Amino acid sequence: MPAGRTVWLFDLDNTLHDASSSAFRLLDRSMSDYIQQTLAMTADEADRLRRHYWQRYGATLLGLVRHHGVKAPHFLDHTHRMPGLEGMLKGHPHDFAALRTLPGRKYILTNAPRAYTERVLRTLGIGHLFDGVITIEGMRMFGHWRPKPDTRMFRRLAAQLGVRPAQCVLVEDTLAHQKAARGLGFRTVWMQRWMKTNAHRPEVGVYLLRRPTYVCARITSLQQLRKRVRR
Helix, strand or coil: CCCCHEEEECCCCCCCCCCHHCCHHHHHHHHHHHHHCCCCHHHHHHHHHHHHHHHHHHCCCHHHHHHHHCCHHHHHHHHHCCCCCHHHCCCCCHHHHHHHHHCCEEEEEECCHHHHHHHHHHHHHCCCCCEEEEEEHHHCCCECCCCHHHHHHHHHHHHHHHCHHHHEEEEEEHHHHHHHHCCCCCEEEEEEECHHHCCCCCCCCCCCCCCCCCCCCCCCCCHHHHHHCCC
């Protein structure tokens, strides 16, 4: 496959920057606070519900929308304000340098909202390296939210980009997203740079040296992409 025809789909948090040490700490707290206030729960009840919906649906938002009538734009706005975020963000310069020379089209594909995504990209100074940004607001189909790992969204995305699934490479830290994408024929790359400090994702405790059958390659740096992913 010619390198120019490859479409790279990069997750944002814990793939392009160290979200475990910044955004996730703030986000967990803001989501739990939102649930506590909106659903009149105790702090412990809210925290348990947040974790439960994340594990069940892959996104806390989906559980709140489906079972509690929460309005998604309201939830996304209030939980992603995160004052002081910019001062906590950090990525890796060598990763960003590798992105600049990576052949093919490059897109951000994140379950985060657009306002937050643009803040992160602006602070890291890497927004110009991508051909487009696809956030959760763009993952609605027929009135329903379809964030990662929804296979319907992955299938539609490839069609919108005008490529076959086999031309797409999903670079992610979350295994569930890779499993769904691989089932459609996407190639998948498991980014592990910040896995050990990630306190709340499903991959906690996973043996990092193993490679599930649906993962095409494991990396700890974006510099390894060109070597480990055949185009």
